[in-house]
Amino acid sequence: MGSSSRSGGLTIRDVGMVYRRRDQVTTALTGCTLDIPEGGWASLIGASGCGKSTLLRILADIVKPTSGVALVGGVSPAEARSARTFALVSQQSTMLPWRKILANVELGLEVAGVDKAARRRSAEEAIELVGLKGFEQAFPSELSGGMRQRAAIARALTLKPRFLLMDEPFGALDEITREKLNFELLRILKETSATLLLVTHSISEAIILSDTVAVMSPRPGRISHRVEIGFGHDRTNAMRDDPAFGAYEAELRHALHGPASSARPASHPIPAFAIH
Numbered sequence: 001m002g003s004s005s006r007s008g009g010l011t012i013r014d015v016g017m018v019y020r021r022r023d024q025v026t027t028a029l030t031g032c033t034l035d036i037p038e039g040g041w042a043s044l045i046g047a048s049g050c051g052k053s054t055l056l057r058i059l060a061d062i063v064k065p066t067s068g069v070a071l072v073g074g075v076s077p078a079e080a081r082s083a084r085t086f087a088l089v090s091q092q093s094t095m096l097p098w099r100k101i102l103a104n105v106e107l108g109l110e111v112a113g114v115d116k117a118a119r120r121r122s123a124e125e126a127i128e129l130v131g132l133k134g135f136e137q138a139f140p141s142e143l144s145g146g147m148r149q150r151a152a153i154a155r156a157l158t159l160k161p162r163f164l165l166m167d168e169p170f171g172a173l174d175e176i177t178r179e180k181l182n183f184e185l186l187r188i189l190k191e192t193s194a195t196l197l198l199v200t201h202s203i204s205e206a207i208i209l210s211d212t213v214a215v216m217s218p219r220p221g222r223i224s225h226r227v228e229i230g231f232g233h234d235r236t237n238a239m240r241d242d243p244a245f246g247a248y249e250a251e252l253r254h255a256l257h258g259p260a261s262s263a264r265p266a267s268h269p270i271p272a273f274a275i276h
């Protein structure tokens, strides 16, 4: 894990966000504070609509917070965006259907104006890193959903980002593919030393991929709990069998749903986390 936030990790300090659309005002976030040291891995989990994507979009310079400070590597999201220090991968990361995988992976560098030979080299490297070697000349429609997500991750990696901001990147995938990609992502994080901030609805995915899981409470969203995952960075599938894994799961369930969650009778109301 990286050193302190002095070295320029992700900083979210007292961030608030109010969306105004015509006569509708939505307070999406209030007083959110979170520090992720450089090289650290963190996840945001919480009920649907609690503001997880908003927080990520603030860091990715897609929206500006209405109060507070967000820093990426010690600078504002806008400066980080110009310096290309972060990459964003979402559930619907789009692949242009008429371009082959190699050309899709090159896209980020093409937009950034990098010359053809250099972007080809970076794209080939990234494709190898995500395990898609041999599929460079395939069209997106010829790949599985999991392979397309790997291609989206490869495209993000060509930018050699210090920060990977991921919004439900594996949300549309089946459990087996998802778990496989979780461990591939861990390998990539170790190889690239990138800092991760992941939005996920899966408690187990959050534990597998994080040093810190931040739990958000809804309306307006704020960070209500922080659970440190003490597995270090050498992780294998065996971590799931570690009794500590089950203890983290219980702690996070408790933080999300309250004390009665693990033994809730069927007649009890559905917890807010499950309401869409």
Ligand SMILES: Nc1ncnc2c1ncn2[C@@H]1O[C@H](COP(=O)(O)OP(=O)(O)OP(=O)(O)O)[C@@H](O)[C@H]1O
Pocket: 019, 020, 021, 026, 027, 028, 046, 047, 048, 049, 050, 051, 052, 053, 054, 055
């Ligand atoms: N562009 C927008 N304009 C107005 N309101 C918005 C906008 N984006 C999000 N919101 C509102 O802000 C709140 C937080 O939304 P956000 O997408 O950040 O939540 P989330 O936790 O990521 O949800 P989910 O888990 O369902 O993806 C919601 O009430 C949502 O309706």
